[in-house]
Amino acid sequence: MSNHPVEPILFVSISARGHLNPLLTIAGELAARGRHGLCFAADDDARSEIEALTGESEVEFVSLGPQARTLNPTLWDDEAYKAATTQSKWKNWVALMREALDVNTLTEKYLVLDAEVERLKPALMVVDSETVYAVDVAMTRGIPFVLSVPYPVSGFFLPLLPKDYPTPLSGLSQRMTRAQRLTNRLLRLRFLTLPLQKGMPKKLMAYMKVRKQLGIANPTGSVAAKIDEATAVFAYSVFGVEYPFPAPEKLQMLGAVVPSTPRFETHSLTRWLDEQESVVHMGFGTISRLSVQQVASLVEVARRLNGRQSVLWKLPKAQQDLLPSDGEMPPNLRIEAWIPSQPEVLAHPRVRAFVTHGGGNSVGECLFFGKPLVVAPLWLDCHDLAARVADCGAGLVVTDTRTFDADEVTAQLTRVLNEDSFHERARHWAARQRAAGGVGRAADLIVGYADRLGAG
The missing domain is CATH 3.40.50.2000 (Glycogen Phosphorylase B;)
Incomplete structure (x- = not known):
């Protein structure tokens, strides 16, 4: 004792x-x-x-x-x-x-x-x-x-x-x-x-x-x-x-309550992020269970971004069996079963946007670091958070959450990446979060x- x-x-x-x-x-x-x-x-x-x-x-x-x-x-x-x-x-x-x-x-x-x-x-x-x-x-x-x-x-x-x-x-x-x-x-x-x-x-x-x-x-x-x-x-x-x-x-x-001290400064993932020009992070929390169709759609989104964006996807090991087996993964896609610190990924200067299920921690952490979002709500309160993200101007919402239609996700992500208003509003809410x-x-x-x- x-x-x-x-x-x-x-x-x-x-x-x-x-x-x-x-x-x-x-x-x-x-x-x-x-x-x-x-x-x-x-x-x-x-x-x-x-x-x-x-x-x-x-x-x-x-x-x-x-x-x-x-x-x-x-x-x-x-x-x-x-x-x-x-x-x-x-x-x-x-x-x-x-x-x-x-x-x-x-x-x-x-x-x-x-x-x-x-x-x-x-x-x-x-x-x-x-x-x-x-x-x-x-x-x-x-x-x-x-x-x-x-x-x-x-x-x-x-x-x-x-x-x-x-x-x-x-x-x-x-x-x-x-x-x-x-x-x-x-x-x-x-x-x-x-x-x-x-x-x-x-x-x-x-x-x-x-x-x-x-x-x-x-x-x-x-x-x-x-x-x-x-x-x-x-x-x-x-x-x-x-x-x-x-x-x-x-x-x-x-x-958002974000750790004040870093956790993996020398992690290989940090070195990989340093080497990229621009990164989209994808992560859907610990509760979400993606379907074969949703996983295939997200792989296709990464493929369409090849040459413009690198993609870091946190996909639990148990769900990696759903990845398409009939073809190579896009060369711009990096998949990790676990990420030691999501806030440090979102804080990285190369990361420009986040595709997420819209959990409270994920939304708060992303806005804390001034990054815009594309939200595909998959769980109870995620639908409420998706509406709030859209209304505060910091991101867009995927409407086809059943399949994650690749056309829609790519279009929403392209807008969020390229339109200044989303980045401006995300930075505004970052300042407000920090002031809190x-x-x-x-x-x-x-x-x-x-x-x-x-x-x-």
């Missing part, structure tokens, strides 16, 4: 990368500054990354056991993944909730974390907003906590949104037609029917029963209660990219909260 010179600051997150990464970055910044008493509770697969955060001080890894399949979409079977990625955004949301509302897993994680919190006695917890068992532990034990919201933060403040505000997960733009406004209002009402959807009443009743038995302070899981009790809510965007709405003072719009403070401001706020609460 570690001896903590101060009452700990405890970070907690599920293993899904989009949720884990911002907290890894913030904890790493605090470790680099020499802040003592840092702990990070997560599933065992995150151990090596958390222990590697050591800087002037260490970050203690706190095990919450093996990965929970239902809480990490990268581990879902194909049937569950397909159910959450249909053409119906409503059906996708219902499928996600059915999968994630796993009473046994949530109860087990709650009990393990609760025991660790009893041992550590943290003065402050910094928790991912979707890591429900962590919020429950903090509220039940009366421990001050900061909520980390890595998706469009308006989705967390649904009750505060004006009636004509684009409903979370709708993919609607702020500039709606009359028909879209009607669709938007109907979708807002439909959210109220979620507990009545097939299979949900039984799951919810079992979950409420267990929560009451455990004595959880927020037995219904009310989001409004979480917001009221939170010391602060961290969001990783800025208003102007995120559509403005009436927000409480505790909401901190930080811009990013990881430095996040660390300052956490230190301030912790010191005020007696952790330092």
